[in-house]
Amino acid sequence: MKTLRDPANALAKGLAAIRTEFDVPEAFPPAALAEAERVAQRVPDGHADWTALPFVTLDPASATDLDQAFCIEAAGGALILHYAIADVAWFVDEGGALDSEAWRRGETLYLPDGRAGLYPPMLAERAASLLPDGPRPAVVFTVRVAGDGAVAMDAVTRAVIRSRAKLAYSTVQEADLPAGFAELSARIAAAEAARGAARVDPPEQELARDKDGALMLAFRERHASEDRNAALSLACNMAVADLLQAHRTGLFRVMAEPDDAAERRLRLTAQGLGIDWPDQATLTQFERTLDPRDTRHAALMLAIRRAGNGASYRPWRADETPWHAAVAAPYAHATAPLRRLADRYVIQAALAVGNGRAVPDGVSAAFDRLPKVMARAGALAGRIDRAVIDMAEAVMLAGCEGRTFDAVVTDIGERGASIQLADMPVTARIDAAGLTPGDPVRVRLTSADPSRRAIAFEIAGAPVS
Incomplete structure (x- = not known):
């Protein structure tokens, strides 16, 4: 796993070909752009004023589509996480041009040389994004995190917030973060270990230019602050899942354990990479020993992700208990509505039941339609990811024929x-x-x-x- 210099411009040409082959959208329909310009001017109405709270965001340095902001406060032995999520539903009218295009796309597509967004940049990267340049409408999930990492939803509030800072994984310092950030993340991690959870977060490819202007494909370093930040999102999504389950509604992310055959293949892959996997260690136990900064471990982490049975969406059913094997608990996606269509509806359901109201009929109906739409979008994203990896492998090995x-x-x-x-x-x-x-x-x-x-x-x- 290394940087690939590209003097022949093969990466740029290959990425352009992938965009064409998979029909990656390059622009939004005029009607959607016109609607985005109009709704971007909306002034929040009926939102509580939470601008006095010291929210911050934490993302890759280049990110401008900021879904989440957070602040933390202590309450006895518990920590209270106020997790603000971009209020996309405030801007997007059901049945409008923006909504129709979002249903067509399903999710933001990411390629090493740029993304094809779920919503136009004037919303996703400006008016709806939780940037620190003014107040923004949000849905704030107030999650109580106990000493043992157990989570519970205290409140769901539609509010206007103001981010104090746009922090970056690569440069953030401990002093920049709210007090309790490291402790809250540690509690969530300890609870994961106790449950036997195993989340695999391999490094991501990115395309950049070197000092000579040549394109190069590299793997972005994963920082400790990113893993800690992911724990906050996990806590919120688990609390949302519990809230929706208790009210017999919702859309859940589910995933089965890798089967025995997949685990046997992974053990062989580890052997091929020269990584010791003790016979008595389960896959979950072994995963916790992998370090994404080690190139061999990063390769194995990618293999583990590909070997899983795959996560999917499932609406609430009275005869089923939604379960996500990697989380080892019920789990819902609610924290990335600028990038995933399903999150917008999960947030609306949580906002309703969290305030004693019935889930809107349109939201309940969407839960039955969304699994197919999200599966299609996820499959497309997966094919694009695979094509990029195949291209990178070919570029890496070009000229090595005979070796x-x-x-x-x-x-x-x-x-x-x-x-x-x-x-x-x-x-x-x-x-x-x-x-x-x-x-x-x-x-x-x-x-x-x-x-x-x-x-x-x-x-x-x-x-x-």
Whole structure:
């Protein structure tokens, strides 16, 4: 996992081809843009005034679509998290041009060279974003976090807030953050460990230019502040899920555990990468030992994410208990409405039941429609991510034809044997004749074509011991 310099401009050309192939939207329809300009001028009506509270945001330095702001206060042995979420429903009229386009898109699509947003930038990056340049409408979830990390929703309030600072993962200092931030995050992490939860957060690819102006593909460093911030979002989403379950409504994020076959393949991948996975350690226990700053560990974290059964959305049903295996608890998405369509409706439901009102009929009806829409959007995002990775692998290996690599067989399927290179975060397929999962092999690169996003290997002999 390394920086890829791109003197031939293959990355830029490849990304442009991916955008065309997957029909990534480049612009919004005129009607949606006109509506966005109009609703961006709306003045909050009926929102409580919470501008005196010292909210801050914490995101990547370049982010401008800021969904979340937070402040923390102590209450005896508990910590109170006021988690403000952009009030997208205040701006978006059901059935309007913005709403229709959001249902068509489903979620923001991210590519290394830029994103295709769920909403126009004038909303997502300005009027609705919780930037520190003026008051913004928000829905504030007030979550009580006990000493053992247990969470409970105290209140859901539609309010106007004012962020005091736009903090960045890469530069934030402890003194910039609210008192209690580290303690609250530690409580959530301890509760996760007690539940047996296992969230996998591998590093993300990003495209940048070096000092000579050449494009390069790198993996963004994950900072400790980012992991702590994720704990706040987790606490809020779990509290929202509990609130909705108690009122027999909602839309939940669910995921089953990886099956035994997937875990066996992952053990082989770890072996191929030279990472020790003790026989007695479960996948959950093992995941907690991985460090995304180690390139081999980061590659394995990506493999673990791909090996999961996949998360999906499910509306509340009387005969089902929604469960998310990675969280080891019921879980809902409510904290990124500028980037995910479903969150807007979950927030509206929580706002209603949290204040003793019935969930609007349109929101309840949306819960039945959203799983299919979000699955389609998620599948598209997944295909784009895979295409970017395939392209990056091909660029990484271009010019190395004829070179041999140590690898391990991780799986045998209808399309051949899956292999994992020992020195690079590269997976590929080869002819499966005579191979079984776990076999060490030495392979020769026969082709690497960035334009087709394709690489090919052949057996070259036994691995070097």
